[in-house]
Amino acid sequence: MSTIYEVSKLAGVSSATVSRVMNKSSRVSPKTREKVLNAMEELGYRPNSIAQSLASKRSNSIGVVISELQGSYYGMLLNEIELTLRNAKKHVMIAAGHADAAIEEDSIEFLLQRNCDALILFVEAVSDQYLRDLYSRGVRFTLINRQVDGLEDQCLSIDNYQGGYLACQKMIEAGHTSIAYISGPDWKLDAMERLRGHRQALDDNGLTFSDELFYLGDYSEQSGEQGLAKILKSKVPFTGLICGNDEMAAGAIVTARSFGFSMPQQLSIIGFDDAYFSRFIYPRLTTIKNPIKEIGAVSANRVLNSTYGLKSKNLKYDSQPVLIERDSLTAPSLHPYT
Structure with missing residues (x-):
């Protein structure tokens, strides 16, 4: 397996310059960037994500705790979260809480131990105090489908x-x-x-x-x-x-x-x-x-904004429910079912 030092030697640049290319720094000229990328391709070099995260103190991964993994509601929500984060070149780790306080807490701690930079939480059983304590620990998160006193800015739900x-x-x-x-x-x-x-x-x-x-x-x-x-x-x-x-x-x-x-x-x-x-x-x-889709996108964008400083116009949603009229509602029949 090739190393960053071999890439720097082949490209004729310092290892620091190779690192800047991998981190997409603007402090590298197009010509130098091309030399480094060509060297990486020739050597088949793949950056070590663990080393990168140690250097940047960021894993570029977001943890998601969801109540269940089945059903159209959760599918739509997870799809929008994953799509928004992937477009920002972030990875997603998912755990199911199954509306059980012990499982939800275990899932949250598991994701934090995997060095997730922030969390998106759809949790129903852990106490409000647990969530306030989590926030006090410096954990960045957004909270879906729940309102907690003292954490209003982290909460996303409809009325x-x-x-x-x-x-x-x-x-x-x-x-x-x-x-x-x-x-x-x-x-x-x-x-x-x-x-x-x-x-x-x-x-x-x-x-x-x-x-x-x-x-x-x-x-x-x-x-x-x-x-x-x-x-x-x-x-x-x-x-x-x-x-x-x-x-x-x-x-x-x-x-x-x-x-x-x-x-x-x-x-x-x-x-x-x-x-x-x-x-x-x-x-x-x-x-x-x-x-659901809007809340998924907004929750991901808020995490991207608060954790990585990535700006987005999509940080708000309409919390007021709206009636969608289709064909299953009409006036009562003069000949009801008997």
Whole structure:
């Protein structure tokens, strides 16, 4: 294996000049740069990334702790983070926290021990105090889908309460007064905020929340299928269904079709997230837009800015949810499903 000294000898320059070429320093003339690059190619020289990181005190890698590695939501988020960082010539190391405090802490410490320059965190179980202590240690990070007192500048999330309220209000404005709800898990803050907004909209419109028309799901398509099937067993009539995310809405559509519902005439459905598949299922899903891609890009750009001083105009996003109207919502039918 060739060395930097052999490259410098062949190119007729100092090893310091070779180092500046590898680090893309502007303090090297084009002619000298070309000589060094030609020497590196001739010798098959590959820079030692460990040595480079020791010299620069930077590994050029970012650690990402994500709740899960499956599902369209996390896939869209990770894709945007990785793409943004790769375009900046940074590498990504990923660990899954599985919404378990011990696993999340272990994943964070693992990435820090691998000399990641900064972290992007989508963690749900570690305490707010742990995150504040992490920041006090000098660890650079951005925090997705969570708000922590004292770390406001590191946090990126949407107003899930307002999103839940908006979905329910739109269903009511379409004429629905009996509305079922399939929620995400009760240990997820975003799920409970969406449910809280839903209940507030019902209350503001003089409508009653029905436990018989409620199912506690887990954000999976299967829980959407199972949730609607269980709600239907209650025999309580309803014409509208709101789901805590699009995957559960997709599952509910499968069940509704198996029961012979005409959609949206006999059952209107609203989801949440505006996942990529929501515009392709039938009926095309009306949903609340969660700017997943934008949050992924902004979280990566903020890390690039704070850690490496790389400037970007893309450091802000709209935290207010927006209703995306498609085909799964209409006025209640004069001939409801029985």
